[in-house]
Amino acid sequence: MKTRLTELLGIEQPIVLASMAWITDAVLAATVSRAGGLGTIGPNPGMKTVTTDVEETGERLRQQIRTCRELTDRPFAVNFVVGVGGFDRKFSDQCVEVGIEERVPVAIVSQGSPAVYTRRLKEAGMKVIHVCSSVKHVKKAEAEGVDAVVASGTEGGGHSGFDQITTLCLVPQAVDAIGIPVIAGGGIGDGRGLMAALSLGAEGVYMGTRFIATKECPAHPRIKEIILEASDTSTIAVRHGNPSHSKETGAGNQGFVEERRGSIRLVLNDYLRNILADRSVGFDDIFATAETPDPNTGSNRTVASFVFGQVDGTSITSGQIAGLIRDIPSCEELIRRMVSEASQVLGRLKDLS
Ligand SMILES: Cc1cc2nc3c(=O)[nH]c(=O)nc-3n(C[C@H](O)[C@H](O)[C@H](O)COP(=O)(O)O)c2cc1C
Structure with a gap:
């Protein structure tokens, strides 16, 4: 194409x-x-x-x-x-x-x-x-x-x-x-x-x-399973603060400006449900702890989940489209299939006129 x-x-x-x-x-x-x-x-x-x-x-x-x-x-x-x-x-x-x-x-x-x-x-x-x-x-x-x-x-x-x-x-x-x-x-x-x-x-x-x-x-097979098992409602977008962007709005580095908060889309798992239920924990904590290095393991929670498959008790990011994904093709198969599906759609649309 x-x-x-x-x-x-x-x-x-x-x-x-x-x-x-x-x-x-x-x-x-x-x-x-x-x-x-x-x-x-x-x-x-x-x-x-x-x-x-x-x-x-x-x-x-x-x-x-x-x-x-x-x-x-x-x-x-x-x-x-x-x-x-x-x-x-x-x-x-x-x-x-x-x-x-x-x-x-x-x-x-x-x-x-x-x-x-x-x-x-x-x-x-x-x-x-x-x-x-x-x-x-x-x-x-x-x-x-x-x-x-x-x-x-x-x-x-x-x-x-x-x-x-x-x-x-x-x-x-x-x-x-x-x-x-x-x-x-x-x-x-x-x-x-x-x-x-x-x-x-x-x-x-x-x-x-x-x-x-x-x-x-190279994502861990457990992460791939989570994607395959996902449905249309398996993810939500949560807001988190970003000090550099609050500066743009004149709020300085001291606090976040609610309406300028960025969002990150995460799998709605038990970890996230607990956080949603516990209002004392902010979404900034989810984000900060996911990427913070752990001095004992030389790792962090994103590495632990995506690379080593330790998927419980942590946040995992995925898009809403996970609900559509049902197989694990090679990249070549996926791209070939998408191009072929696209031309089928084109044919179908031409038939409408
Ligand atoms: C697991 C994961 C990690 C991501 N890491 C980054 C990143 O490091 N840098 C970035 O700009 N976007 C990152 N993104 C966002 C993607 O680049 C892209 O915008 C998004 O996946 C597109 O939407 P889709 O997931 O529906 O295909 C990440 C997305 C996912 C799912």
């Missing part, structure tokens, strides 16, 4: 592997790229331990980029999550420098302003895609000079922005607002979703949850 996105990136199918911390490693990214899509290496790719060392974080990424290059000569992307605050920014600055040194073809930048890295990445010759969750943000990304945006709806797994706009509503409004290609993210799981996104004016799809349940995804 050809769109402006496939032309821009030099790929065969308008299907992008969305970044998923810890599990979108070099092998998964290269597999998706070899199958004709665009593979993405996410944060802490393929790691089993947490490091708080900035240099080591960069070197781990460098190894993954080199491994991906050994496995494919096709284009691939690296996700740079814009660091919030002084400490975190050092990590993303380091990863961006490593990405530039390693001549990564495509940068996917998320969770921060496009003003931070776009110029530096473009000057280094990369194609830049920015992940956005509102019309205001896609306009800002275009004005900063990015090549394409992901319009990311609240159905998606992981962080889904402040405004909780659905993909169905966000994508056509983003398409109308800007001239560069829009990629639909959140809630895409098969060829029907792909065709729906293209019908809304998107020129590609950005899929995370669907790729967890693939043979090549």
